[in-house]
Amino acid sequence: MTQAQSILLVGHFVIEHTARNRSGRFFNFNGTAGVWDRDCILAGGGWQFDTLTEDLDLSYRAQLKGWRFLYLPDMVVPAELPVDMNAFKSQQHRWAKGSIQTAMKLAKPLCQSSLPFKVKAEGLIHLFNNLAYPLVLLLSLLLPISVVIRHYYTWDFSFFIDIPIFILATFSMATFYACSQREAYAKWKCRLIYLPLNLAMGIGLAVNNSIAVVEALLKRKSPFCRTAKYAISDKGQAWSQTNYRNNYHWSTWIELALGLYFTGAVVFSCLHGMWSTLYCLAMFQLGYLYLGLLSLFQGRAVMQKLPAWETSSASAK
Numbered sequence: 411m412t413q414a415q416s417i418l419l420v421g422h423f424v425i426e427h428t429a430r431n432r433s434g435r436f437f438n439f440n441g442t443a444g445v446w447d448r449d450c451i452l453a454g455g456g457w458q459f460d461t462l463t464e465d466l467d468l469s470y471r472a473q474l475k476g477w478r479f480l481y482l483p484d485m486v487v488p489a490e491l492p493v494d495m496n497a498f499k500s501q502q503h504r505w506a507k508g509s510i511q512t513a514m515k516l517a518k519p520l521c522q523s524s525l526p527f528k529v530k531a532e533g534l535i536h537l538f539n540n541l542a543y544p545l546v547l548l549l550s551l552l553l554p555i556s557v558v559i560r561h562y563y564t565w566d567f568s569f570f571i572d573i574p575i576f577i578l579a580t581f582s583m584a585t586f587y588a589c590s591q592r593e594a595y596a597k598w599k600c601r602l603i604y605l606p607l608n609l610a611m612g613i614g615l616a617v618n619n620s621i622a623v624v625e626a627l628l629k630r631k632s633p634f635c636r637t638a639k640y641a642i643s644d645k646g647q648a649w650s651q652t653n654y655r656n657n658y659h660w661s662t663w664i665e666l667a668l669g670l671y672f673t674g675a676v677v678f679s680c681l682h683g684m685w686s687t688l689y690c691l692a693m694f695q696l697g698y699l700y701l702g703l704l705s706l707f708q709g710r711a712v713m714q715k716l717p718a719w720e721t722s723s724a725s726a727k
Contacts, residue, residue, distance in 0.1 A: 509538075
């Protein structure tokens with residue numbers, strides 16, 4: 411799980427941040443391994459708590475005031491990734507919700523600024539990019555239905571549609587992450603084995619992050635849920651006995667239901683020889699079952715009735 415997370419983050423830092431910085435577009439501080447100028451913080455309006463991603467919020471406000479950030483891709487700093495699936499999903503929920511909150515807060519000032527159109531356009535896409543998750547969730551509901559319809563209406567020509575679309579959709583993502591691994595690691599080829607899990611986890615997050623997006627659009631407030639960390643420095647180091655953990659969310663049952671839904675679609679495709687759709691269906695199946703089962707397995711040991719954020723706060727104390 412942490413290897414797949416690492417691929418996600420390396421792609422974000424090595425390619426996205428570098429490209430945005432070099433092309434003069436906005437990019438955000440991520441709360442790790444960065445230095446702020448005090449005057450920059452004050453000019454941007456200071457740290458504000460009306461979003462869950464206060465670093466993203468301040469980054470954009472400071473850049474709207476004319477400050478420019480410098481990204482140093484060669485400065486490598488070790489960091490601990492969440493090893494608990496529920497902590498990972500809580501982190502992703504916070505990031506997804508916070509980015510939409512920031513987008514709703516700063517979209518108007520960004521559009522009204524005197525910045526070049528390319529900076530405004532990319533900034534809006536960056537801030538609103540998590541709107542893609544509800545669309546992935548909608549696709550998840552429709553994809554197995556389309557497989558059944560194609561079979562009963564004998565749409566044999568769909569093979570010539572499925573393959574090109576699948577190649578275009580997956581090749582671009584795989585190339586993006588493969589290039590980031592090549593840039594960051596000397597032995598990058600051995601890391602590509604985690605790419606399928608990386609893509610599947612991105613799909614599996616659709617339920618968790620769609621809830622975050624809807625909450626942000628409805629302006630529903632929520633507390634800052636800390637991401638559980640355990641100071642892990644060695645592979646195989648024990649962590650599962652601690653009470654500092656996030657319990658699973660009710661959305662876990664939706665993930666498991668979708669995993670079973672796609673399992674049925676995979677079985678249907680195998681029985682009817684619809685091999686062109688099989689790999690795509692299997693990716694969705696893997697994503698939802700992996701996140702759902704791991705959330706359930708790792709979260710069941712936490713017996714407290716407190717919400718996750720209260721449990722984390724109590725443990726931190």
